[in-house]
Amino acid sequence: MPKSRYNVGSTKKKGATAARRNGSTTSVGLCSVRRFLLNLGLVMMGFCFVYFRSQTDRLLGSIKITLKDTMATTTTIGTTTASTEAYASKYEQQHESTVCISQEEIDKSSLLTANVPLEKEDPGTFARSDPHDNSAKGDTAPTLRKDYNSGNDIACRVLVANHPDYHYELLESVVLKYPLPWDDMPCDFTKSNVVVFDIAMTLHAEKAKELPTYKAYYYSYLQGVPRRRMVAESKRNTTNTKYENVMAIIGDVGSPWEMEKYEGIYAAQIAVSCGTIDPKGFVNRSPFHFCVQHVSCDISETFCDDNTRKRSCWLNPMHNQTCYFMADIFPMFPDSERCQQPQNNKNNDKIRLCTIGTAKSHARLASVFGADANYYRQHVELHLHHRFGMIQEYVINKVDDFVFIANQSSFIGFQQSVSKCDILIPLLFPEAGGLGYFRYNPKSMKLSGSLSQLIGYHLPSVMHKDIYDSYKDVLTAPATTHESTEESLDKALKQMIQTVAQNRKRACNHSPNIIHGKKCLPTPPLRPELQSQLVASAKQTSSQSDTKTTPPLPPPPQDNNDKPAVSLSIPPKEDTANIQKPPIRSWMSRDALIRPQEERQYVWEKEKREQQKGNDKNxxxxxxxxxxxxxxxxxxxxxxxxxxxxxxxxxxxxxxxxxxxxxxxxxxxxxxxxxxxxxxxxxxxxxxxxxxxxxxxxxxxxxxxxxxxxxxxxxxxxxxxxxxxxxxxxxxxxxxxxxxxxxxxxxxxxxxxxxxxxxxxxxxxxxxxxxxxxxxxxxxxxxxxxxxxxxxxxxxxxxxxxxxxxxxxxxxxxxxxxxxxxxxxxxxxxxxxxxxxxxxxxxxxxxxxxxxxxxxxxxxxxxxxxxxxxxxxxxxxxxxxxxxxxxxxxxxxxxxxxxxxxxxxxxxxx
Structure with missing residues (x-):
């Protein structure tokens, strides 16, 4: 008799298997963040702390850059600790061209300490129509059909504007996922499926001080690179499939106040932080104005009207009856060697827990740590991602010796730090000032940014069961859930810690590199010298022929997460299908041993399907x-x-x-x-x-x-x-x-x-x-x-x-x-x-x-x-x-x- 042993089904899922079910593996940092910050302080003394939320956001009840919107219905998953596994197979993350930045590039670039000029750019670089020409405005606004840099045909241009000095992490997701009504817009897709998205953002780093480093990232990795657009979650089953192959190129950058003068050249404008600029007034100024909403339209009577609701899209699935998408596209970072022997790194075997922001129930977490301090001190490090110092509750409970402050003043530094987390804890409770993040507060239903990041980086999580109920269809990694009690939180934490530790041990047995979050290979940056060569080449080619091509660049690393080869010249429409490799699917294992052969066969089958299109022989x-x-x-x-x-x-x-x-x-x-x-x-x-x-x-x-x-x-x-x-x-x-x-x-x-x-x-x-x-x-x-x-x-x-x-x-x-x-x-x-x-x-x-x-x-x-x-x-x-x-x-x-x-x-x- 064959000796197959195969367990079919289980009603009671154990938290210890939550990460094992999809082969996920995680890891801890190479050194403590406290030691790192001490050394970093010798060089960066005087730098300001990171601000992720302005005073305007506070007034609106909005969230931090890392704390956007959560929700929940009270689905009981368990009595004390509901250990659930959320690995959304039907929700496929299609981040085909996600930027992946190696540590070598970070070390030798200005991504952490950028000194990019913030003065106003020349309007001529992004606007070629007369701002005083009334015929270029309103319903009959013409669209520019040529790309400024390459001279190639494009379908139209769209302006993505972010007015405050935060929410930079949303820009890529808005460009690639915001569901625009292409049929109703003045875009011509007969010659090209390319849309250029110009970016407007503040020129003054008033608060968070991350604008210079974001611009360094923008110029190095985003501008001029073709990216395939994706389908927003709420539109996956209803969207018109003929627009699923639209290619986005992130174009020029300027200030909102300067670029909005040239409204006539844009087929549409999208306000990223709509709540800061009067959503109702913005939408009603033009039929082609659209909002990204962070809170419910019901927050006040003057906030929205019917037009605003129709032309708004929210940032979390609590708004799944209207329009929503997850802003889960972030820069990625390659795997690092995380399996050194404990004698070389005494903290190597500890699990890296993370929280984002201070407006959380840290008192409860500190109390849980204090009740079993020996266990948590032995197994975990807690990294607090916020702009302040040590939170006193951890000092009071005498657990601050394994709590570290992850204060990164750069955009890339912050994202990289979050990506290294083994477990991310939203730390939201409806009774502790967090009601606005839950579904049963219809006048808010805000997004917590930590949810976007744990989805984007595929991080295991420990969350309130009502938060899980709202996000379970979009989660991309396992989650254990808890009730509102400290006992329940303690049990859920220990279940996930045990699971992650077991999976890391398993991964380290066959590889020194742990697949942490999303796997990626480094994307080559767009160097200034390379950019000038490409611009010159595009101009020369444009003057010589109607068919505009760019001399081939060295091929990027081949991987499903690769970014397409950098080019300022738009590829012909019929060739855009070859720009990117097949997307990494959310069902693929995160185990370093299993995933490569899943990816390999996925590519093989896709190629076979392409070869057999139109062939009725089979x-x-x-x-x-x-x-x-x-x-x-x-x-x-x-x-x-x-x-x-x-x-x-x-x-x-x-x-x-x-x-x-x-x-x-x-x-x-x-x-x-x-x-x-x-x-x-x-x-x-x-x-x-x-x-x-x-x-x-x-x-x-x-x-x-x-x-x-x-x-x-x-x-x-x-x-x-x-x-x-x-x-x-x-x-x-x-x-x-x-x-x-x-x-x-x-x-x-x-x-x-x-x-x-x-x-x-x-x-x-x-x-x-x-x-x-x-x-x-x-x-x-x-x-x-x-x-x-x-x-x-x-x-x-x-x-x-x-x-x-x-x-x-x-x-x-x-x-x-x-x-x-x-x-x-x-x-x-x-x-x-x-x-x-x-x-x-x-x-x-x-x-x-x-x-x-x-x-x-x-x-x-x-x-x-x-x-x-x-x-x-x-x-x-x-x-x-x-x-x-x-x-x-x-x-x-x-x-x-x-x-x-x-x-x-x-x-x-x-």
Missing amino acids: AQLRQEFREKVLESANSPANQALQLKAGKLLREAMTKFTAPGYEPVMDEKKDPVFDEIIVAVDLEAHLMEPGDGNGQSKKALVGETLFGKLDGDCVIYGAGIAYETSFEVTMAQKNTGCAVHSFDCTMNDVDALTRFIDYQKDIVNLAFHPWCVGEEDAVDQDVLKKSNVYDMSKFSSNMVRLEEIMERLHHEEVDLLKFDIEGFEWKLFDSILQSTEHLPRQMAFELHTRHANPGYVPPHLVKEKGREAVVALFDRLYQLGYRTVSKELNFGDFRCAEFVVYRFYDGDENL
């Missing part, structure tokens, strides 16, 4: 094969077999469902599969026989067809338990199909390393740490009664079949193979609920009562006797499946291997 081959299979199935001999098989099932079902029938408590020696016979006997050219082993070679329908489809076929293998010979055979030797294997119990680092290494060179084969089935398929208490499964290896990463197909972009599964030691009964309950996503063929082992308890937990099959077997195959028969292979397990007659093929889709059933 469809024709499939149709021809189906006709041959049906011809064989409908032959007189096979029709007689089908009638016999159906009759056996119907007679048994009639007996077993008759009033007064009592199921027979059979013994191990009693037959249990007698009513199941081969219903279609296919010829060898349609179905090659197996080798009787059950592992590497099974009797399958259509292997000869698969070999002709050039990868246009899909095979799933579930519950593999480090045994991959069948999947390797199908991927490499027989078919060339896209083969995916699934198992959420494979957590032995050494065994998993050998397993991945064995198949590392097979580009069309990937392993995913998921189990196929329902999340509540099996009660944990049932599993604990079995001595077969090590529950510490159970990751609870259950994913339904249709959701897996959606993640992997598969419309149909040609073969689903599984041998999951008794859990197959729950899997059948899941996949047979609907006929929409049924596999064409299934190969499986069925286990029944009295099966060898060394492999099969008795509690899973104690009710699975002859009656259950007949009921299952009767259901399969009704769905059009016919048994084409049956092999009893000669080591255990209570188990048998079957192959069923769906010949009929419904009405044509015999």
Whole structure:
């Protein structure tokens, strides 16, 4: 019997598995922030603290740069600590061109201590129309159809304006995600799908002092670079798909007051901090003015009207009935070596907890630390990201020795510090002044910036259960939840700390680099000398030819998160699909061992789909094969077999469902599969026989067809338990199909390393740490009664079949193979609920009562006797499946291997 061990489903998810379910790994800093700040102070003495919120924001009840909006409904996830896992598979982060900045570039650049001139730029660099020309304003405003730098055609220009001296972290997200009504705007997409977004922001660093460093980042990495726009979360299922390939180029920069004089050249204006400039007045000045809203329109009667609501988009999912998007695009940073030996760094094994801002319930967190100071002192460091000094509550509770202040006055320094967090704690409670961040305060429903950052950087989190209820659909990493009590917060923290520590230990066993947050490779900066060369080249090319191209640059690092090659010349419209690699998907594992082979196969499948577009050869081959299979199935001999098989099932079902029938408590020696016979006997050219082993070679329908489809076929293998010979055979030797294997119990680092290494060179084969089935398929208490499964290896990463197909972009599964030691009964309950996503063929082992308890937990099959077997195959028969292979397990007659093929889709059933 195959030794697959596969846990299907769990109702009670344990916090200790929250990060393990998606293979996430985290790490701590190389040295304490306190030591770092001491050294940094010798150089940067006199620098001002960072301000992330102006007085205006305070008056509006708005949030910090790092504290924007939260929400919640009171969904009870647990009584004390609701340890939940939030890993939104349906919410795919499409940050295809995220900027990734290496530490080397940070060290040698002005990103931390920029001295960029703040004086007013020459309006001629961004405005080429007469500001006094009335014909260039209002509803008939013409749009500039050429890019200033390259002279290439563009669809239109949009102005993104941010008036206050904060919220710089929102600009990239607004450019790339704000859902504009392109059909209603004066944009011409007939010649180009490129839109230039000019940026207007304050010229005076009045408060936060981060403007100079943000401008250094802007000029070095953003300006002039093509970026593919994304679909806002609230528009993902409704947006017009013809605008999903719009390319954005971040253009010129100036002050709002200067650039707004040239309103006539812009197809639209977007106010990033709309609440600071009278949203109602701004929107009603032009039909092409749009708002980014931070708080509810119901905050006051003078704040919004109907027009304002229609042309506003909010920054969190509490406003999902209108329009919202997550401002979760931040500069990324490559992995660093975080696995040094403890003797080299005494804090190496500590978990880095982080909070952002001072307007939080620090008193509660300090009290939790004080109640178990020895535990927290041993396991964690707390990094407070704010502009003030030590918060006194930590001093009072005598825990300030492991609390550090992360005060970064630069835009990049702040983001890099947050990205290094192992766990981010929003630290919001409805009773402690945080009501405005929850859904049940409709006059506020603000965003907490910490939520945007933990989503953007894919950071594990510990949050209030009502915050989780509001954000669960957009979270990109695990979360444990807590109630409003200190006991609940303490329990949730310890659960996540344990999980992150276990995952880091596992990651460090096979790599010195921990994938922390989002993986990325360094993006080359746009150097001043390179920029001047490109401008000169673009001008020269523009004067010589109507086809404007730029001399090729050295290719950037190849990775799914790569930024496209820097170019001031817009690529032709038909070539824009090649600018970027496929996006990193939120379902991909964060485990450094697993993720590369997931990314590799994702790219392979995408390339295959592109190659086969418009080619109906494979469809024709499939149709021809189906006709041959049906011809064989409908032959007189096979029709007689089908009638016999159906009759056996119907007679048994009639007996077993008759009033007064009592199921027979059979013994191990009693037959249990007698009513199941081969219903279609296919010829060898349609179905090659197996080798009787059950592992590497099974009797399958259509292997000869698969070999002709050039990868246009899909095979799933579930519950593999480090045994991959069948999947390797199908991927490499027989078919060339896209083969995916699934198992959420494979957590032995050494065994998993050998397993991945064995198949590392097979580009069309990937392993995913998921189990196929329902999340509540099996009660944990049932599993604990079995001595077969090590529950510490159970990751609870259950994913339904249709959701897996959606993640992997598969419309149909040609073969689903599984041998999951008794859990197959729950899997059948899941996949047979609907006929929409049924596999064409299934190969499986069925286990029944009295099966060898060394492999099969008795509690899973104690009710699975002859009656259950007949009921299952009767259901399969009704769905059009016919048994084409049956092999009893000669080591255990209570188990048998079957192959069923769906010949009929419904009405044509015999």
